[in-house]
Amino acid sequence: MRVVAKFGGTSLGSGDRINRAADSIAAAVAEGHEIAVVASAMGNTTDDLLEEIQFDAADPDRAEIVSMGERTSVRMLKAALSARGVEAIFLEPGSDRWPVFTDELGEVDAERTKEAAADLAADLDNVVPVITGFLAEGAEGGVTTLGRGGSDTTAVMLGNYMSADEVVIVTDVEGVMTGDPHVVEGARNVAEISVDELRNLSFRGAEVVAPSALSYKSDRLDVRVVHYQHGDLLGGGTNVVGEFESLIDMREEPLACLTVAGRAMRNRPGILSELSSALGDSDINVDAVASGMDSITFYVDETVAERAENILHQEVIDEGTLSSVTVDDDVAVIRVMGGELPNQPGIISGLVNPLAEAHINIHDLITSATSVALFVAWDDRERTLEIIQDHLS
Known part of the structure; x- marks a missing residue:
């Protein structure tokens, strides 16, 4: 050997x-x-x-x-x-x-x-x-x-x-x-x-x-x-x-975006766990999560959006630090994955700028060490995928 x-x-x-x-x-x-x-x-x-x-x-x-x-x-x-x-x-x-x-x-x-x-x-x-x-x-x-x-x-x-x-x-x-x-x-x-x-x-x-x-x-x-x-x-x-595989993947079904807002939530330990558990206890899978200063956004399959909204709304009613929940339907996600991503300076701007030039609004962007997920309107998904593939080819 x-x-x-x-x-x-x-x-x-x-x-x-x-x-x-x-x-x-x-x-x-x-x-x-x-x-x-x-x-x-x-x-x-x-x-x-x-x-x-x-x-x-x-x-x-x-x-x-x-x-x-x-x-x-x-x-x-x-x-x-x-x-x-x-x-x-x-x-x-x-x-x-x-x-x-x-x-x-x-x-x-x-x-x-x-x-x-x-x-x-x-x-x-x-x-x-x-x-x-x-x-x-x-x-x-x-x-x-x-x-x-x-x-x-x-x-x-x-x-x-x-x-x-x-x-x-x-x-x-x-x-x-x-x-x-x-x-x-x-x-x-x-x-x-x-x-x-x-x-x-x-x-x-x-x-x-x-x-x-x-x-x-x-x-x-x-x-x-x-x-x-x-x-x-x-x-x-x-x-x-295993080995790293560069991959561009587009989810085949639309997502719904559920945002829970609350000015005091940033100082409320365990709030993310409680909201996630409420969805999980009802067998609702969370595709992605994004958080802001005063909000937490959950992306779920659009087919369960109404049920998820009702569950999160009950959490808003029961929890004094939360203000409201809102839903946005017809969201697409395209994920770029690859081991070389962290070694490519400017990778984010290289993905975002061509979309801006094509007048495609980015609904959300979530990154990890080796992946970038771009959320756009469902009607923009094919054009977004084409632009990203052209840029990374």
Whole structure:
């Protein structure tokens, strides 16, 4: 099996942890597996280096300075592997076999990187490359960086381009947890999670796998997250399954928009839960929810709009902080989904502006980490879909 193993800063934060990492790599090699290693800077080295730059450093100088953390890690880990009789080399930008490149704009040069990664993969049965994460070689030489979480990006990207069977992210948590174990009691490991679920969690604060890395995950490439104390690269942790699929979807049936207003509702804990529960208790599915300073809007199937209005109206009567409920029928929703959306600056304006030029009024717009939902009048749905498809094609 061909594996790309990425060791985060915590998992390389001391000599003991470097030994543990080297033991797990050596054990996998002894079992006949092909291993490539991506190493982050030890501990908090990168942050410490950044804090010490108390002057106006040019970008190339800054990149060279912060690269020292990763450069040290790969040398330490390579030496630990050599001490165990494992044939290993360390690679950093400028090395003859370096595999990660950026173009003139600082973006990953996919073709050049694919070619270099394939060449490196062809020799994995003879040597273990220990590669600096986070770093790349620029179009004119020199060091560039891949941004926050760049070591994760290096690992999953190389796993993809090296035709690996699996990428193992070795970190300081036992895979993906049901909650932050430092905050909530009883947090447990999730055995499996979809790439879409993890991408949404990552963009909302979960520090497990960098969102930028997950866009390189294909359906055939397994990604697994394990704790550094586990000591086994080939089992345990959380499996990340699936791949991002860009999709433009239009709901086939019209929605109704029910808005509950109340000036004091923003200071009323539990009001959203109570309104949602009232609809749920009557088996009314809520397609989407939007909230404002003084209102909450529910989108439901138009066929149940009258029943939903009566339910919410009763809540208005019973709850002194609410003023009124109103309904707007014949609403269409078009959803744009895709793992690359968060990496596209201006994606919202790129969708909204063409609709404005076509004199299509947007009833509502709801975003998440990897999707955008546009609500328009039912009669405008086909034209809206056509415009969005043209823009994203």
